[in-house]
Amino acid sequence: MLEAIGFSFGALASGGGVIYLLLGTIVGLIFGIIPGLGGPTALALLIPLTFGLDTLSAMLLAGGIMGAVPFGGSVTAILLNTPGTAPNAATVFDGYPMTKLGRAGEALGAAAAASSIGGVLGILLLLAALPVAREIILFFSPPEFFMLAVLGLCAIAVSTEGKFLRGLIAAGLGLMIAFVGYDDVSGGTRFTFGVAYLWDGVPLVPSLIGLFAISQIVTLYLAGGTITDDAAQVRVTRVSDGVRAAFRNWPTVLRGSAIGAAIGAIPGVGGTVAAFLAYSTAVQISDEPETFGKGNVLGVIAPEASNNAREGGALIPTLAFGIPGSAEMAVFLGLLVLHGMQPGPSILLDHMDVVTTLMLALAISSVLASVMCLMVARQLARITLVDVNYLVPVILPVSLVGAYALNNSMYDVIVAVIFGLIGYLMTRFDYPRLPLVIAMFLGSVMEVNFRQSLMISQGDWTTFFTRGLSLTLFLLIVLSLCVPLIRYLMRTRKTARERTS
Numbered sequence: 001m002l003e004a005i006g007f008s009f010g011a012l013a014s015g016g017g018v019i020y021l022l023l024g025t026i027v028g029l030i031f032g033i034i035p036g037l038g039g040p041t042a043l044a045l046l047i048p049l050t051f052g053l054d055t056l057s058a059m060l061l062a063g064g065i066m067g068a069v070p071f072g073g074s075v076t077a078i079l080l081n082t083p084g085t086a087p088n089a090a091t092v093f094d095g096y097p098m099t100k101l102g103r104a105g106e107a108l109g110a111a112a113a114a115s116s117i118g119g120v121l122g123i124l125l126l127l128a129a130l131p132v133a134r135e136i137i138l139f140f141s142p143p144e145f146f147m148l149a150v151l152g153l154c155a156i157a158v159s160t161e162g163k164f165l166r167g168l169i170a171a172g173l174g175l176m177i178a179f180v181g182y183d184d185v186s187g188g189t190r191f192t193f194g195v196a197y198l199w200d201g202v203p204l205v206p207s208l209i210g211l212f213a214i215s216q217i218v219t220l221y222l223a224g225g226t227i228t229d230d231a232a233q234v235r236v237t238r239v240s241d242g243v244r245a246a247f248r249n250w251p252t253v254l255r256g257s258a259i260g261a262a263i264g265a266i267p268g269v270g271g272t273v274a275a276f277l278a279y280s281t282a283v284q285i286s287d288e289p290e291t292f293g294k295g296n297v298l299g300v301i302a303p304e305a306s307n308n309a310r311e312g313g314a315l316i317p318t319l320a321f322g323i324p325g326s327a328e329m330a331v332f333l334g335l336l337v338l339h340g341m342q343p344g345p346s347i348l349l350d351h352m353d354v355v356t357t358l359m360l361a362l363a364i365s366s367v368l369a370s371v372m373c374l375m376v377a378r379q380l381a382r383i384t385l386v387d388v389n390y391l392v393p394v395i396l397p398v399s400l401v402g403a404y405a406l407n408n409s410m411y412d413v414i415v416a417v418i419f420g421l422i423g424y425l426m427t428r429f430d431y432p433r434l435p436l437v438i439a440m441f442l443g444s445v446m447e448v449n450f451r452q453s454l455m456i457s458q459g460d461w462t463t464f465f466t467r468g469l470s471l472t473l474f475l476l477i478v479l480s481l482c483v484p485l486i487r488y489l490m491r492t493r494k495t496a497r498e499r500t501s
Contacts, residue, residue, distance in 0.1 A: 016057060017056075017057065017060055020053075020057050020060040020061045020064065021060045021061070021063070021064045021361055021364060021365060021368075022064070022368070023061065023064065024060065024061040024062065024063065024064020024065045024067075024068070024361070024365060025064040025065075025067065025068040025365045025368045025369050025372070026068075026372075027042055027046075027064070027065055027068075028042060028064060028065035028066065028067065028068025028069045028072060028365065028369065029068045029069075029071070029072040029369050029372065029373070030072065031065070031069060031072065032068060032069035032070065032071065032072020032073040032074075032075075032084045032085060033072045033073065033075050033076055033084050039065060039066055039069040039085070039328035039331075040328050040331050042065045042069065043062060043065060043066070043328060043331040043332055043335065046061065046062065046065065046335070050062075050335065050338070050339070051338065055339045055340075055341070055351075055354055056353070056354065056357050058335065058339055059354055059357045059358040059361060060357060060361045061361075062332060062335055062358065062361070063357070063358045063359075063360070063361025063362045063365060064361055064365040064368075065365075066311055066328060066332070066362060066365075067119055067308070067311065067361065067362040067363070067364070067365030067366040067368075067369065068365050068366070068368070068369035069084075069085060069328075070085065070087065070088070070115060070119075070304075070307040070308045070310075070311070070366075071111065071112065071115040071304070071307075071308065071366065071369045071370055071373065072084055072085075072369065072373075073085035073087070073088035073307075074088050074091050074095065074111045074115065074300075074304055074307070075108070075111075075373060076088075077089070077091040077092045077095050077096070077212075078091060078092075078095035078096060078098070078099055078104060078107045078108055078111060078300070079096075079099055079104055079108075080096075080213075080216065080391075080395060081096040081099075081212055081213070081216040082209075082212055082213035082216060082395065082399065083208060083212055083213075086204055086205055086208055086272045087272045087274065087275040087303070087306075087307045087310070088275070088303075088307065089208050089211075089212060089272070089275070089276075089437055090272075090275040090276045090278070090279040090303035090307075090434075091111065091275070091299075091300055091303050091304060091307075092212055093279065093292070093293050093299055093434060094107075094292060094293060094294070094295055094296050094297070094298075094299025094300050095107045095111065095299070095300045096216075097293065097294050097295035098295040098297065098300065100295075101295050103238055103295065104238070105238035105239040105241075105242065106238040106239065106241045106242040106245070106297065107242060107297070107300050108239060108242060108373065108374070109238065109239035109240060109241060109242025109243040109245075109246075109374065110242035110243070110245050110246050110297050110300045110301050110304075111242070111300050111301075111304045112242070112243065112370035112371075112373055112374050113242065113243040113245075113246035113247065113301075113370065114246045114253055114256070114300070114301040114302075114304040114305040114308075115304045115305070115307065115308045115366055115369070115370050116308075116366055116367045116370045116371075117246065117253050117257065117305060118253065118256060118257045118260060118304065118305035118306065118307065118308035118309040118366070119308035119309065119311065119312075119362065119363055119365075119366025119367065120363050120366065120367065121253075121254070121257040121258075121261070121305075121309055121312075122257060122260060122261045122264075122308060122309030122310065122311055122312025122313060122362075123312045123359045123362055123363040124312075125257070125258070125261040125309070125312055125313065126261070126312035126313065126315055126316060126359060127359070129261075129265070129313075129316055139469050140469070141453075141456075141467070142448075142449040142450075142452040142453040142456060143449070143453045143463050143464050143467055143470040144467065144469050144470050144473060145445065145449040146446055146449040146450045146453055146464065146470075147464065147470050147473035147474055147477065148263075148473055149442045149445045149446035149449065150446060150473075150477055151277070151473055151476055151477050151480065153171070153438060153439065153442055153446070154280075154477055154480045154481055163430070163431070163432055166430070166431045166432060167432050167434075167435045168435070169431065170426065170431050170432055170433065170434075170435040170436040170439075171435035171436065171438070171439040172439075173436055173439075174435060174436040174437065174438065174439025174440040174443065175439045175440075175443045176191075177202050177207075177436075177439075177440050177443075178201070178202075178439060178440050178441070178442070178443025178444050178447075179191065179443060179444070179447070180192065180198055180201050180202050181198055181199055181200050181201030181202070182199055182200065182201070184444065184447075184448045185448060185451045185452070185455075197409075197411045201444065202415065202440070203407075203412060203415060204272070204440060204441060205403070206403040206412040206413070206415040206416040206419070207415060207416070207419045207440065208419075208437065209399050209402060209403050209416045209419075209420075210403075210415065210416040210417060210418065210419025210420035210421075210422070210423060211419050211420070211422065211423035211426075211433055211436070211437065212423065212433075213395065213399040213416075213420070214396070214399055214400075214416055214417060214419070214420025214423070214424075215419075215420045215421075215422075215423025215424040215426075215427060216395075216423075217392050217395050217396050217399070217420070218420065218421075218424045219424060219427060220388040220391065220392060221388060221389075221392050223388070224387075224388060224389070239374060242297065242300075243374075245297045245301070246301050249297075249298060249301055252282055252298050252301050252302050252305070253301060253302075253305045254305075255278070255281060255282075255285075255302070256278040256281075256282070256301065256302040256303065256304070256305030256306040256309070257305045257306065257308075257309035258309070259274055259277055259278045259281065259306050259309075260274045260275070260278060260305065260306030260307060260308070260309035260310040260313060261309045261310065261312055261313035262274075262313060263277060263306075263310065263313065264309070264310035264311065264312070264313025264314040264316075265313040265314065265316040265317060272437075272441050273438075273441060273442065274306045274307070274310050274313075275303040275306050275307050275310075276303070276434070276437070276438055277306075278302040278303050278305065278306035279299060279302050279303045280480075281302065282298050282299065282301075282302035283299075284480060286298065308366050311362055311366075312359070312362065314328070314329050315329070315358070315359070315362075317329075318332065318333065319347055319355060341354065399416065400413050400416065400417075403415070403416040
């Protein structure tokens, strides 16, 4: 292992190594910032370009892209309420309110520091987990996947404080949308109304572009003025405040990184769940949960740390078993095959230098991307001072092009527009969008694994409680639902004591 790491540093120090890593980082930032593109698109365009490169150079280029995309997506999430990638949607809930309060630089600084630390920690966790990767993956079967999905949905209960009923309505709508398309168990189609486009379900990324980007464009246009309410506070010193906030709140960074790496290692769950779970966990543990969604810096730190750490976790099933942990890793498998490597246990034995080079590139690019953005944070923050009448004609076409570029389909654009109207109406009538997003993503995962669990156990419901990991997840679900009640009782008791004193 140490010999392979030394070899990777040598490849990076060579003349072309730094250039390939820097180029990959820049490309990753650009594709992360533009809504709807993201890592899979960047890697898909990269594969044919690496045909003439040696394997290590290709890994440096790919690692640079994958390490930079997550933070690139947070830039527009914070400044324009428009997540560049799906996992960045969790950053919107507190990042954009910070921007409206004139704290855009602070939010960018906190996201940059959390992303850097999360990316490095994710790689360290990957190194620690590689020897026992097989055991980790085999722990999960349909009952565990179902319980994990339910745990994610429990974020609804803690993220809609004061709007519980409206949160349930939004979650119900999200579950209805999640059940559109093929039934993965029986093979039939549901709620497609004869439209072939809906056979694969309602796509998540165009929906997110609509819910956040287009709905925000409508809101900005109707409100007029500028994004930032307090223009006098937009200054570069706030960036260092954000960086210090990330280091001060290191438990949140560590917890978010651990959640991102753990969830990223589970195939089919993905970074969106990891980011939202990290966010909801931060809400649950906080002494001031009511401040989330109003500009709490922890609401930026937690999902951003999770988002970057997820890449390290997703590499575990990808490299060890050839099972992609995300869409991005599925495209990355094609890159490995192109360069003559078969993903699986053999790659850890015969190509350890390639693995360590990729991990080194991921860790360095996550830091490098953050540094690059911090260097121009002052200029980025000034975007919030531009009149919305100039921003709207720019953001709207970029959002629609991003939706179209996913599959070159006008149907994706239509979906984005429809969800844009839904998102605007939800904002207008004060319905939380977080439950809708979580339910849309986890609905099918929960349904499929629930039905598979019952089929395997021949209808025995106890299968969810007789397996150690599944029972542990169930207890975590109960605990997460009890935390708001416990907090309410403590607050009530404190208020009663204050009145009697």
